[in-house]
Amino acid sequence: MPVLARLVEASGVPTVTVTMMPDVATQMRTPRVVGVEFPFGHAFGMVGDRDMQFRVARAAVDLIDTAATPGTRVDLDIEWPQDPKQAYKEWQPPMPSPIVQVFLDRLAESRAAAREASEGRRTGD
Amino acid sequence: MAVDSFKFLPRSFRAEYEVVTDPPGNDVWTSPSKPASASTFALLTSAGLHLKDGHEPFDLDGERENPMWGDPSYRVIPRRVTQDDLTASHLHINTRDLELDFNVSLPIEPFRRLESEGAIGRLADEHYSFMGYQHRDLVDWREFHGPQLAAHLEESGVDVLLLAPA
Numbered sequence: 001m002p003v004l005a006r007l008v009e010a011s012g013v014p015t016v017t018v019t020m021m022p023d024v025a026t027q028m029r030t031p032r033v034v035g036v037e038f039p040f041g042h043a044f045g046m047v048g049d050r051d052m053q054f055r056v057a058r059a060a061v062d063l064i065d066t067a068a069t070p071g072t073r074v075d076l077d078i079e080w081p082q083d084p085k086q087a088y089k090e091w092q093p094p095m096p097s098p099i100v101q102v103f104l105d106r107l108a109e110s111r112a113a114a115r116e117a118s119e120g121r122r123t124g125d
Numbered sequence: 126m127a128v129d130s131f132k133f134l135p136r137s138f139r140a141e142y143e144v145v146t147d148p149p150g151n152d153v154w155t156s157p158s159k160p161a162s163a164s165t166f167a168l169l170t171s172a173g174l175h176l177k178d179g180h181e182p183f184d185l186d187g188e189r190e191n192p193m194w195g196d197p198s199y200r201v202i203p204r205r206v207t208q209d210d211l212t213a214s215h216l217h218i219n220t221r222d223l224e225l226d227f228n229v230s231l232p233i234e235p236f237r238r239l240e241s242e243g244a245i246g247r248l249a250d251e252h253y254s255f256m257g258y259q260h261r262d263l264v265d266w267r268e269f270h271g272p273q274l275a276a277h278l279e280e281s282g283v284d285v286l287l288l289a290p291a
Binding site for chain 2: 056088095
């Protein structure tokens with residue numbers, strides 16, 4: 001996403017990016033960043049919570065008027081109103097994504113190989 | 126408060142994101158030509174939203190066949206869209222909440238209010254939806270879809286683009 005923000009900004013259209021990962025956005029030299037501590041997929045807040053969504057949207061609009069230098073970042077002081085463990089679980093897809101499944105399979109293979117090696121040592125094979 | 130960028134990220138992914146290995150070497154910056162209250166805003170999400178009728182879904186089968194690849198194309202969403210018109214195709218987030226309220230990622234309703242209150246000049250007629258999981262080199266975005274988007278924004282008279290990664 002920082003790539004698209006920078007490309008559009010360079011084409012002459014100012015951008016503002018609302019993100020759950022402002023550290024990454026800033027490292028990627030995203031021009032204007034609004035940070036939110038929300039679960040992924042929810043940059044503007046909770047389902048049906050128009051006040052929370054409006055607050056985030058308003059902060060992004062304000063940054064267009066106030067930011068004067070590249071890399072300006074504003075973090076919003078809004079706590080996610082849900083148990084963090086539950087929110088962590090709920091944003092994730094029902095099935096691991098294909099790339100995550102690849103990593104999980106590799107991990108399982110390397111653990112199985114380590115287990116076999118360890119059992120081999122114990123039995124003297 | 127300082128936002129913890131990794132609060133909701135699985136711990137095993139953290140190292141991937143903590144330090145960007147190849148950051149850009151320069152800043153880019155365009156000063157707004159007018160205040161927000163006189164500007165036309167367009168919105169962009171990477172939540173994989175698309176119209177149920179009239180849009181091809183993002184290519185999830187292609188990603189299943191090649192897990193290193195993600196569909197780099199985008200869909201144009203009209204501002205008059207309703208919840209019933211939209212669905213989402215994305216394998217990296219749970220799309221349940223988007224099916225209930227797309228404004229959590231594409232805030233058309235909050236921006237209509239900003240427009241009616243005069244905080245922005247106008248909400249554009251068209252908005253943009255990508256599917257955020259991409260091949261690491263992002264070559265399709267850099268060389269084709271990004272420039273195509275920039276040209277579309279210019280043709281549409283958009284003054285500011287708001288982006289929201291999913």
